[in-house]
Amino acid sequence: MKLSPDETIFWQHGFITINLTIVTTWAIMLVLVVGSVLITRKLKTGIHISRGQCILEMMVTFMNNQIKEIGLEKPEQYIGFIGTLFLFIAVANLCIIFPWYEAPTGSLSTTTALAICVFMAVPFFGIVKSGIGGYLKSYLKPTFIMLPFNLISEVSRTLALAVRLFGNIMSGGMIVAILLSITPFIFPIVMNALGLLTGTVQAYIFSILATVYIAAAVHDSKPSDKKLQVQTNNKEDKNG
Template identity: 75%
Template structure:
């Protein structure tokens, strides 16, 4: 039993390897890009719009609302990154209904790359708000003693993002494979249905956690107003 799509290699030359993870990742990216081009090609602003435009607007509105609820008041600045994370992970996991398909999120290399994107996005948005000095000061809050703990927190939560997504998706695929060998008719259908739910939930959790980390970086680096001194005279 193959535990990871990285083990399925189509072509290799030296250190250059084209495996199943790479193929499915690029396939999903091309699918998302082509779908967005087709859907947004004839957008309308009237009352009568196409079903696909209505579906896309529902997704965009839902993502914007979630970003606002986390604490980012201008979701249009973050929806490009957060929305892309959600759609890529969601589509990768939902396609598990197709026979023989292995999601790229079942590979630790993919989940590590996604977590690394979040790791780099947090300081990017933090620095873009108040500058590099303002962002670096957040590591010294509430006191300079917290500097090593804040640095460890940045690394540990990145690892947690990667391992959590990888573990949940890989374990679901392994359970389906085991049940398929035992009872090839009933249990795999049920597990695939549960896999759709689990895959969507994992995409939601990953994107929400990324939003929370970005919101924390942005809010921690905002210049605090000096407290007013009350006149007791």
């Protein structure tokens, strides 16, 4: 029994391995990009828009609002990264309804890769926002004594991200496989439905946590008065 799609190898040449994880990821990427191109090809800027565009805009606007609510001022800067995280994980997880499909998120290599991306993105956005000095200073807050703890939290939360997603998705796939051998008919379907829910929730959790980390990095690297002002603004936005 294979625990990970990594173990299904199509082609290997030394270090380079083309396995099921990579192939599935490419397929998902293709679907996402082609779908985006098809949908956005007919976008209108008038007052009357098509239903598809309306749904698409609702989704994008919802993501924007989520990012804003977490505390990032300009969601347009982060939606590329955070939105793609969510879309990729959600699509990868929801495709389990197709038979013989194995989610790439069920591979620890994929989740690790995504966690590493978040791990890199946090300082990236922090530095973009307030420069290298400003970002590095955030590790010394509230005092320099906290520096080691800040560093540990940085690494540990990345690890937690990777393992959480991997565990959830892999376990879902495993449960379905085990149940299939025990009760072959109705029960695996129920578990699969549960798997859809879990997959969506995991996608949401992953992207929200990434947003929170980025937001923390962006806020920490700012002067305290500005932070206060931003919080006040956010409250006003919510009230409004």
